[in-house]
Each structure stands twice: as C-alpha cells, then as structure tokens.
Amino acid sequence: GENVEQHPSTLSVQEGDSAVIKCTYSDSASNYFPWYKQELGKGPQLIIDIRSNVGEKKDQRIAVTLNKTAKHFSLHITETQPEDSAVYFCAGADGLTFGKGTHLIIQP
Amino acid sequence: SQTIHQWPATLVQPVGSPLSLECTVEGTSNPNLYWYRQAAGRGLQLLFYSVGIGQISSEVPQNLSASRPQDRQFILSSKKLLLSDSGFYLCAWRKRTSGGTGELFFGEGSRLTVL
Numbered sequence A: 001g002e003n004v005e006q007h008p009s010t011l012s013v014q015e016g017d018s019a020v021i022k023c024t025y026s027d028s029a030s031n032y033f034p035w036y037k038q039e040l041g042k043g044p045q046l047i048i049d050i051r052s053n054v055g056e057k058k059d060q061r062i063a064v065t066l067n068k069t070a071k072h073f074s075l076h077i078t079e080t081q082p083e084d085s086a087v088y089f090c091a092g093a094d095g096l097t098f099g100k101g102t103h104l105i106i107q108p
Numbered sequence B: 001s002q003t004i005h006q007w008p009a010t011l012v013q014p015v016g017s018p019l020s021l022e023c024t025v026e027g028t029s030n031p032n033l034y035w036y037r038q039a040a041g042r043g044l045q046l047l048f049y050s051v052g053i054g055q056i057s058s059e060v061p062q063n064l065s066a067s068r069p070q071d072r073q074f075i076l077s078s079k080k081l082l083l084s085d086s087g088f089y090l091c092a093w094r095k096r097t098s099g100g101t102g103e104l105f106f107g108e109g110s111r112l113t114v115l
Helices: none
Strands: A004-007 A012-015 A019-025 A032-038 A045-051 A056-059 A062-067 A072-077 A087-089 A102-107 B003-007 B012-014 B019-026 B032-038 B043-053 B055-058 B065-069 B075-076 B086-093 B108-113
Touching: A004 A087, A019 A087, A019 A102, A019 B019, A019 B055, A045 A056, A045 A062, A056 B043, A062 B043, A072 A087, A072 B108, B003 B086, B012 B019, B019 B032, B019 B086, B019 B108, B032 B075, B043 B075, B055 B065
Parallel strands: A012 A102, B012 B108
Antiparallel strands: A004 A019, A019 A072, A032 A045, A032 A087, A056 A062, A062 A072, A087 A102, B003 B019, B019 B075, B032 B043, B032 B086, B043 B055, B065 B075, B086 B108
C-alpha cells in the first residue's frame, strides 16, 4: 500500500480554537484523500474526503485542503467542541492504508 | 440502508486457544470486505481483504486466517492464539464499484485480550 505519514501524533487545543492535522503521501498519482474520525471503543468513520480535481472541500466546521505539488493534505477543524475529541486518521489513495493517527484533545 | 455487524464485541482467551470473529454486512451485495487490527496505540493494520466468496488476500504473514463462506460474511480465525494477537479487530466493507477508492464502512470492533 501507499505510504502516508500523519502529524502531529497528539494535538491539544482550547475549546473554540482551530485544529489542523497534516498528512503526507508518497504516490504522486494519488487522487483520493479521506479523513476518518475514531471515537473511543468504536470503528473509524469517514468525516470528509476530497478528490484531486479540487483543492479544498468544506463541510460545516471541517475542511480538507490538498497541495498536490507538496504531496500533502490537511484536515482543518474550526471552533472546536468537546465532541471533536477523538483519534483522526488520514488514508492513502487506495483508501486502505492509514496514517498512524492523531489524538485530538479539546481542553475546556 | 447498509449495516455491518461484528461479534463478539469483547473476548478474553488463553494463549493457544482458537479464535473465531465474525462479520456480516446487510443491505448491499458483492461488497469488498476487510479485516484490520489496531494494536495498543492507534495504527490500523490491514490483515486480509476479499473481493468475493472464497477469495482471500493476506497483507501480512501471521498466525491468523480469514474466510468468506458467503457473499456478506467474513470470518477471522486462528488455531492457536499468541499473546501478540491481542488487539482491537475491525471489519470493514466497501462498494465494489468504488473503483479502488471510496469510503470504508467499519464495524464496531472486537476487542481481543490473550492471556
């Protein structure tokens, strides 16, 4: 599978602030970029994805941006809330190879 | 709507005992099916995938095996568990028509502790 590297491994932000998680991929032919959210004790769930023909996609407080030149894509969460606390994963273009995850902690 | 069920949710087994985890998908036909393991920490490791009945591909050599006896049933097995088999096992499915990409739908997971 494709190599994807995700940073940071842990991110702590104040409630109401923004959070950004970055994922770097290796295959320049990649054309699909998903982000998953995993709550404690549950399976991951897709929260947003993007295809390579667009540079940004938004869904309410979350957005994904893509930089094909630098081969990275990022998850942006604005106005963070306690329920955003979870582990977030990016995945490679095959949608099967996952990054190591980012533990997002929202501080009250 | 489509649903995915995994069981058991929690399992505590002694070293050397057998294992059987089951996964079924409802509301769709001919899904691609996947087994992942999530060890302590967070990484998701793809163990097996199947594109059809009786068709199993293994991503990593290990103490485990998988079978797909029916279109929407995927089973993860072991004849003799090792301590290192402990972890959180996740079944997932994806539409075969997704063209090699597209959303993965995960089950709720099975937590296995080998003592």
